[in-house]
Amino acid sequence: MLKSAVLRLATLAVVLLLLLSRTGAQRLRDPSKRMAAAPPKAHAKGQCCEDVRALKVQVANLTSLLEELTRKQDTVVRQMIDLDHQNRQQEARVTEAESKYSEINNRVEIMQLQAAQSVTQTSSDAIYDCASLYSRNYKISGEYKLPADEFLGTPDLEVFCDMDTNGGGWTVIQRRKVGLTSFDRDWKQYRKGFGAIRGDFWLGNDNIFRLTRQPTVLRIELEDWEGETRYAEYQYFTLSNELNSYKLFIANYSGNAGQDSLRYHNNTNFSTKNKDNDKCVDDCAQLRKGGYWYNCCTDSNLNGVYYRYGEHTRNSDGITWYGWHGPNYSLKRVEMKIRPQNFQP
Numbered sequence: 001m002l003k004s005a006v007l008r009l010a011t012l013a014v015v016l017l018l019l020l021s022r023t024g025a026q027r028l029r030d031p032s033k034r035m036a037a038a039p040p041k042a043h044a045k046g047q048c049c050e051d052v053r054a055l056k057v058q059v060a061n062l063t064s065l066l067e068e069l070t071r072k073q074d075t076v077v078r079q080m081i082d083l084d085h086q087n088r089q090q091e092a093r094v095t096e097a098e099s100k101y102s103e104i105n106n107r108v109e110i111m112q113l114q115a116a117q118s119v120t121q122t123s124s125d126a127i128y129d130c131a132s133l134y135s136r137n138y139k140i141s142g143e144y145k146l147p148a149d150e151f152l153g154t155p156d157l158e159v160f161c162d163m164d165t166n167g168g169g170w171t172v173i174q175r176r177k178v179g180l181t182s183f184d185r186d187w188k189q190y191r192k193g194f195g196a197i198r199g200d201f202w203l204g205n206d207n208i209f210r211l212t213r214q215p216t217v218l219r220i221e222l223e224d225w226e227g228e229t230r231y232a233e234y235q236y237f238t239l240s241n242e243l244n245s246y247k248l249f250i251a252n253y254s255g256n257a258g259q260d261s262l263r264y265h266n267n268t269n270f271s272t273k274n275k276d277n278d279k280c281v282d283d284c285a286q287l288r289k290g291g292y293w294y295n296c297c298t299d300s301n302l303n304g305v306y307y308r309y310g311e312h313t314r315n316s317d318g319i320t321w322y323g324w325h326g327p328n329y330s331l332k333r334v335e336m337k338i339r340p341q342n343f344q345p
């Protein structure tokens with residue numbers, strides 16, 4: 001708008017100037033011609049000069065107005081250039097911010113992906129055993145079902161959780177207390193597990209192997225026929241896989257069960273009545289009538305024959321723990337349980 005006003009004024013000024021230069025100049029420079037055509041009267045001459053003066057004043061006014069407008073226009077143009085510059089700067093900043101945002105977004109996505117992968121791999125959130133159930137506020141001892149683990153490719157598993165003993169979080173892997181289930185079983189049955197989860201059972205070597213993939217504590221609880229109890233704990237416990245005959249690894253014994261009676265079985269393979277992997281000329285599994293990490297043959301036989309009160313001191317194939325009651329005393333109750341080393345009650 002300002003521009004068009006300025007243009008209009010400029011045009012007007014130019015027209016006026018032209019008019020002036022034609023009339024005024026002609027009259028002044030060539031007065032004879034004019035006078036010849038029309039002899040001037042005193043009155044007319046005075047009138048003409050008045051007109052020229054008025055026109056000159058107008059032109060001067062218009063010129064100064066034009067100059068002022070031109071200055072204003074320059075200012076506006078400069079301001080517009082400034083604004084345009086600022087605008088470009090803003091746009092550049094926005095672009096920069098956008099690219100930074102997208103970069104951060106990418107990083108966040110990568111971190112989320114890594115986090116998701118590590119969750120799958122460490123299973124810190126997965127229900128992996130009784131300890132993970134405990135940390136999810138399942139704090140009552142009893143039967144639980146661990147869901148299938150897609151990452152490890154294993155099916156769901158029924159377990160018994162001891163949520164009371166020494167802070168809880170224990171997955172029971174073996175129990176002897178009723179005495180009606182035979183533990184004189186073959187390799188395949190020991191691999192899969194057998195028995196009743198609320199009564200006497202073996203959780204299965206494959207399952208124990210899987211559960212001890214993380215650093216694991218083993219706790220063995222014993223009870224004799226007088227109602228006395230003892231326990232043995234190993235801060236380190238794991239099995240090798242089936243190809244390596246579920247070899248036993250234990251360390252760091254503590255407890256009150258006398259001399260450590262599992263140490264003799266450390267670093268030995270698992271044997272059953274149909275698989276003699278022991279370190280003996282004899283067939284220990286057949287002699288002791290169980291599946292165990294037989295050496296030559298025993299310092300303990302927790303999967304031996306269940307003998308009732310009265311019969312419990314007559315045989316060497318009973319449920320024994322030499323460090324407490326020697327080689328011929330079959331115990332009334334045994335429980336073997338595990339939990340991760342890093343478990344926090």
Ligand SMILES: [Ca+2]
Pocket residue numbers: 276277278279280281282283284
């Ligand atoms: Ca042998």
